[in-house]
Amino acid sequence: MRLFFSLLLVFLSSNVIGQINTIDIQKHIDQTVWAPFQKAYEALNGESLNAIYADEVLRVTQDGIDKKNEFKRKNLERFKAFKESKTPIKLDFWFDSRHTNEDTSYEVGFYRVGITANNETQHIYGQFHIVLKKISGVWKITQDWDTTTINGESITAEDFGKRNF
Numbered sequence: 516m517r518l519f520f521s522l523l524l525v526f527l528s529s530n531v532i533g534q535i536n537t538i539d540i541q542k543h544i545d546q547t548v549w550a551p552f553q554k555a556y557e558a559l560n561g562e563s564l565n566a567i568y569a570d571e572v573l574r575v576t577q578d579g580i581d582k583k584n585e586f587k588r589k590n591l592e593r594f595k596a597f598k599e600s601k602t603p604i605k606l607d608f609w610f611d612s613r614h615t616n617e618d619t620s621y622e623v624g625f626y627r628v629g630i631t632a633n634n635e636t637q638h639i640y641g642q643f644h645i646v647l648k649k650i651s652g653v654w655k656i657t658q659d660w661d662t663t664t665i666n667g668e669s670i671t672a673e674d675f676g677k678r679n680f
Contacts, residue, residue: 537615542645544620548654549552549608556606559598569648569655577662586659597630605629606620608643609678618649627675628662639663640670 548567555563565587574581597604608626615621621644628639641666646658663670 540615540617541620543612544622544654546617548647548656553606553608559594559604559605561587561594562596564590567656568659569650569657572656573658575658575660577664600632603631605631607675611642620647620654621645622647625670625675625678627672638672640672642670642674 518676529553532605552567555561555567567585568584571582572584572586576586606626606628608624610622611622612623613620617619623644624642626641626643628641629636630639631637641663643659643661645656645660647654648657649655650657665674
């Protein structure tokens with residue numbers, strides 16, 4: 516019986532230590548990936564946004580699979596056009612689930628992009644699935660999939676509002 520309690524204590528201790536480590540890693544990812552991502556996106560800085568991605572990225576959208584980083588060129592073009600038209604963008608997002616270890620993180624969440632033109636803001640809602648890898652000590656996005664629909668239904672403000680705190 517004493518062996519059982521000793522093993523249980525070791526198991527629970529390692530489980531708590533693992534959870535604390537995961538939380539610390541996710542906080543680090545928040546500071547080094549997600550805060551700069553949001554800042555670059557809202558500043559319409561395509562170069563800074565693209566720098567958060569790895570050199571080779573698997574990008575998937577409703578339009579198909581991009582393994583040649585075409586999306587990075589489109590980021591530059593899109594942000595340049597928004598800057599020229601003085602169209603501000605606001606990005607909000609939250610995580611539905613995150614699975615993280617020392618060098619890989621799989622993160623699923625919802626986003627809302629607000630685009631303001633002619634004093635009117637239009638919102639676009641979606642879901643993302645991101646894989647981050649630690650490359651040469653730096654967290655980089657290596658896979659990026661997002662959609663504006665789930666099961667054929669558009670993602671709405673109500674869906675975005677279901678955030679779990």
